[in-house]
Amino acid sequence: MSVSLLYVSGVELQAWIDDLARLRIQVFREYPYLYQGSAAYERQYLQTYTGSGAAMAILAIDDCLPPGQQVIGASTGIPMGYEDAAFRQPFERAGMNTSRLFYCAESVLLPAYRGQGIYRGFFAGREKHARSQGCFDALCFCAVVRPPQHPLKPADYRPLDKVWQHFGYRPCPDLITHYDWQDIDQDAASAHPMMFWMKSL
Structure with missing residues (x-):
């Protein structure tokens, strides 16, 4: 496979929204997110990134695929100050300056x-962008926390904790937020605990 990585930022993101929505719906349907996605929700969610003018993405592109399917992965980021209050509040309660944090929103790969x-290129690209801004002290992201015996957990599931630690991120069990979405086996949205991971720049 021959895949190239493309860096986009600011208003350039608007042209890639359909690809980001498609990937989020497809990849986050897997465990542990089990996300029952919809195009309408994705348009609303991604407005935070397109509307801010300060977001960025690293896109993984396979030019051998048909148009509309060539983006096979993406990793996005945005200054934490532009994120929803649910993501900022754990840091604000801890007395941390969210304007000094760069939020690594998601990495989705088929x-x-x-x-x-x-995946290594995703992390490197976001960190390079954050450093180039000259105003951030740390990067962070959050991951859903599922019970160990969740009924939809695949027998061969391998958490990414060791991968994140390899890239220099550390878990922050005191920094927890909750975010609502509908699981694929549920009839309505519910709150999900999400723990932050951080890395100093």
Whole structure:
């Protein structure tokens, strides 16, 4: 497979919203997110990024695929000050200055392309962008926390904790937020605990 990484930021993101929505719906349907996505929700969610003018993304592109399917992965980021209050509040309660934090929103990659170093490019690209701004002290992201015996947990599931630690991020069990979405086995949205991970710049 031949995959290239494309850096986009600011208003450039608008042209890639459909691809980001498609990938989020497809990848986050997997465990542990089990996200029952919809195009309408995605348009609303991604408005935070397109409307801010301060967001960025690293796009993984396979030019051998048909148009509309060539973006096979993406990793996004935005200054924490532009994020929803639910993401800012754990840091604000801890007395931290959210204007000094860069939020690494998501990294989504189709299964066939995993294990080829693309994920490493995602992390490196976001960190390079954050450093280039000259105004951030740390990067962070959050991940859903599921009970160990969740009924939809695959037998071969491997958490990404060791991968994140390899890239220099540390878990922050005191920094927890809750975010609502509908699980694929549920009839309505519910709150999900999400723990932050951080890395100093």
